Amino acid sequence: MTTASRIIWRTIRVFNYPRCCMLNNNVTSLSSCVKINNKKNIILTSTRSISTSKYYYHENDVIEEEVKAKKKKIFIPKITLLSEKDEISVMTLDEAQKLAKRRALKLIKIVDFDTKTERPIYKLMNISDFIKEENKAKAEAKEVKENSIKEDKTITVSSKIGDHDLNTKIKSMLKMLGKRHGIRAVISVDGSQEKADEVRNKIIESCKEVAKVVTKSDAAHNFKVTMRPIMQKAKDKVLNDEKSNEPEQKEQE
Template identity: 40%
Template sequence: MYLFNSLRNCYTNGRIPLSLSYFRSDLTLRALCSQHVESEQKPPRKKTIPIPKITLISDSMVSITTLEEAKKLSKRRDLKLVKIVDMDVKTQRPTYKLMTGTEYHEEELKQREARKKQKNNSFIKGEKLLFLKDSINDHDLEIHCKKILKWIAKSLQVNVVINGTSSNDKLEKIYSFIEQQIGNEGRLLQKTLKGTDLKFHIIPPKKEKKDEL
């Protein structure tokens, strides 16, 4: 009863007993420590960068995947990964297709037939197709360059496809080598990079028209 009356007088006079003041400060300290521990246990979430997706066509099947996974699949199945649509309007994704060597060649023929032949190429008598790999050595590449020179000497257009498996640097190195070997004997045109392949064609040089006397 005495303790109760003493506490009531303290609160009435605006004074808090030392024991209760210590008790209240201890609770405050524990609450702050608890918040600090919780903040350490829950680190801020790292922002993840979304990986862009592509539409992949394979064996008449359409799937959505990443470009990296599509490259791995083409390598496992020994197929060519070719971009056929830069950006689809509906899906807002590029479209790629896995093709065999035959399908790839047929697609090239269709595109070639769809394009109008240039007037200054009317003297070309035919075409040759040459497939190269980026792992080719310099000696074999020189042999192929001599073969190209023989073909364009016969007024033939040579369509070259360099299949890449690692980096584009090797493709550019092979292209520069061929360009140096051909020199003024031919013209390298329509250089394009599709998927992992570098494509271009070589045609004979323009024939200068002699003025009639």
């Protein structure tokens, strides 16, 4: 490539070809002889040659200029890390795992996602503390499970029921209350409503030590009562009943 051609194409690259409509009277229109590719800045001439007084630029001459692609930044999520002394630091999970390995500590996730920092929270703990925390968490979960009330059991009773059968029904209710079930007693009105109300009151009175009344409702055809167990009292009642029944079972044997 001649010196003049180099100067022309350097000028085009620097000033951008739309600004350089005519370089001199002897140069053909650049808009008809320049093409730019999207991927590479490839400047091509048309079939005609470009002349600049004494010098000629042949159609086969091509100038290629590589466009440097911008490197995409890879997003690496970070975590909030609490040390053994509850000192806060921010780092990647990989860095935290390496730190825990170097110090022979356990890396424990304590919060899945903190809305304030928008990061999960991890903590470094030594093995003995980790075991203590794990046992404590298991004990708390067990306590919550033991103190949680199970689904209600529905027991239907007729207002004409005899005393013996009613006492059997009440014993069954007490056992269910001891197993953390709620009780929904439905007394069907077979005759007078007063008798149905009397049966319901006897059920409530018999269970008042281990259960509390949540709802009561009266209708033309039935009377209802819903009771929920008082947890510890219900358990103690069941245990006492089991102990009192043991001598009777031995005598029968």
